[in-house]
Amino acid sequence: MIKNEILKNLKESLVKSETSLKILKQVQYDKFIDLQSPANADFGDYSTSVALRLAKLLKKNPMIIAEEIKKNFPKTDFIEQIEIIKPGFINFWVNSNYFLDYARKVSEEKFEFPSYYLGKNKKVMVEFAHPNTHKLFHIGHLRNISTGEAMVRILEAVGNKVVRSNYQGDIGLHIAKCIYGIKNSKVKSQNLKTLKEKTEFIGKMYTKGTKAYEEDSKAKEEIIKINQMIYDQDPEILPLWQKTKQWSLEYFDKVYKRVDSHFDRLYLESEITKRGSEISQEIFEKGILEKSQGAIVFNGKKYGLDIRVFVNSLGFPTYEGKELGLAEKEFSEFGELDKNIHVVTPEQTSFFKVTFKVEELIDEKKYKNKQFHLVYEWVRLKESKMSSREGNVIEADWLIDKIKEKIIKQFNCNNKTAEILGVASVKYSFLKNSTQTVIAFDIDESIAVDGNSAPYLIYTYVRCQSVLRKTNDVTLRKAQGDRSIMVSSTNHDELNLLRKFYQFPEVVLKTAENYSPNFIATYIYGLASQFNLFYQKNPILKSEKETKELRLLITLTTAKIIKKGLELLGIKTVEKM
Structure with a gap:
């Protein structure tokens, strides 16, 4: 990437300055030298404030430092212009022919993204979805699986x-x-x-059992007894438990396929419970855990963490205890992992801090700094509250179906198209937001073709495809390969789109580094908005020969990037709406 080349040359320029070098020996280059893409293209393609940072340390005028950096900056063919503006920013303009070359590559679907690894093995695990059997797959699980699926694709990219x-x-x-x-x-x-009847029945029975547990003392005793029987694999309860569990697993599998996700390994709590209990007992004997009021706990106070129970006073392993059995499996079944990323809501923050620490104390080499809690916030339907106890959970299929109905009415499309747009609308509504943002899901907003929505992005893609279908293959191939097209003949709108294209790999890298799919969503929404404005102001098919070829290249590249960006978010496109 040219960004890396500019950073490299900035370092070289600073090294040539003896005063700056003394300061830089005391800090890390990578953290000290910043390079950003300005929001306003009038300020160049990249900008750095390193002169301002040095000014504070050197007690020197930042404009003088900036001039010195500019003077020492190596001559390259990819930098067209360097400009200094008050109070000391250094702005860089990239040779625009590089943007054209990039557009040609992307138009042929030759995407190249910077490498980003979390360790020497170049292997990570993303643990996501996490539905519980005998309960419905709800809107919160939809946000989880959308986030996890996107991160899988981005880390692979x-x-x-x-x-x-x-x-x-x-x-x-x-x-x-x-x-x-x-x-x-x-x-x-x-x-x-x-399966629908079975799923609905399970949901109702969970609500019924929950109310009975809270309101009827005899029912509570019976439920506790049933829980013990399941742990003991009692033959009296086992057939009903296994049958109804299978209903849930079949239902989950149907949902996974619907939202275009899949898994290499499905771990069940029942398969790791015994081992979790054994590990808890083993590390109790080693002094990592201790006894407290008949339970086995981890006293996290000495590490600045909470006290959490691993085996309760009845002898059952808690979620914490089971997590030890799960970690052992996850870190052994797929070879050495660089990182295990757990996509889980924020109320489990203390849980993960403690279990990560305990696992580190068990085996530092295997576990230390190799687990990460990717927090995603809660989500609810804008006009209602969600509660399993009350039985008004917003079920995933219900939500997608509701959106699908509205799409069929609004866009007058067939069932297959409506299904793709429905799933896309749900996923994008989650992914356009930071994982740290609590979402009040708005159905109408999710399908608004004039707003920041999946239908708007897909509509832009379809618009591009419509334009491209109206030209012949020879003209299109010429637009992709014609080296006579010069940037000097481009207008402001065309050049800004070419610049926008070039930012895509950097956005994908930033997304991977920060575990933040919303960066890609923001980028492709900005690209779509920019293209639609360009489309309104600039004729494409009716323009002159060289201008037409350039604008066809821009249209084709826009379509390829929107499709690829949505693909990285786990979202499909359609060819017609």
Whole structure:
């Protein structure tokens, strides 16, 4: 990337300055020298404030420092102009022919992204989705799976081998509540034929069992007993538990396929419970855990962390204890991992801080600095609140179907197109926001073709394709390969789009470095908006020969980048709307 070349030359320029060199020996170059793309293209393609930073340390006028940096900056063919503006910014203009060359490559789908690895193995695991059996896959899970799927694709794009894992809870009190509801229901489970009927039944029985647990002391005793029976693999309860669990797993698999996601490994809580308990006991004997009021706990106070229970007073491993069994499997089944990224809501922050620390104390080489909690915030439907207990959970399929109905009415499209647009609308509504943002999901906003939505982006892609279909292949190939097209003949709108294209690899890298898919979403929305404005002001097919070829190249490149950007977010496009 040219950005890296500019940074390299900036370092070289600073090294030539003896005064600056003394300061830079005391700091890290990479952290000290900044290089950004200005929001306003009038200020160049890249800008640095390094002279201002040095001025504070050297007690010297930043304009003088900037002039010295400019003077020492090596002559290159890719920098067209360097300009200094008050109070000491240094702006760089890249030779615009580089932008044209990049557009030609992208028009042929030759995408090259900078490498970014989290360790020497170039292998990471992303653990995401995390639905619990015997409960519905809800809107929160949709945000989770959308975030996880995007991060998998983005980390793969920058060169990593990514293992997709999913930890699903199939034992615990919530399961016992559902089983209690089923056992006390007038509906016979064997009479349920379709997966939809079975799924809806499970959801209702969980709500029924939860209310009974909270309101009826006898029911509570029975539910606790059922929970014990499931842990003990009691043959009296096992067949019903296994049958209903399979319903859930089939239902989840259907949802995964619908949102275009899949997994290399599905971990079930029941398969790691025993080992989690054993590890907890082993490290208790080693002094990592300790006894407290009949339970086995980790006293995190000495590390500035919370006290958390790993085995409760009844002898059951808690989520913390089970996590130890899960980590052992995840870090052994796929070879050595550079990082395991857990996509989980913020209330588990303390949980992960403690379990990561305990795992590090168990095996520092295997676990230290190799786990990361990727926090994603809560989501609700704008006009309602969500509660499993009350039975008003916003189920994933219901939400997609609701959006799909509106799309069919609004766009008058077929079912296949509406399905793609429906899933895209949901995913993009999550991914355009920072993972740290709480979302009040607005159905109408998610499909607004005049706003920051998936339909708007896909509409822009379709518009580009429509233009390209109206020209012949010879003209299009010439537009891609014609080296006689010169940037000197471009207007302001054309040049700014060419500059915008060139930022795409940097945005993908920034997204991977920060685990933030919203950076790509923001970029492609900005590109779509910029192209649509260009389209309104500049005729494409009716323009003169060389101008026409350039504008066709711009149209084709815009389409390729929007499609690729959406693909990295796990979103499909359509050819017609």
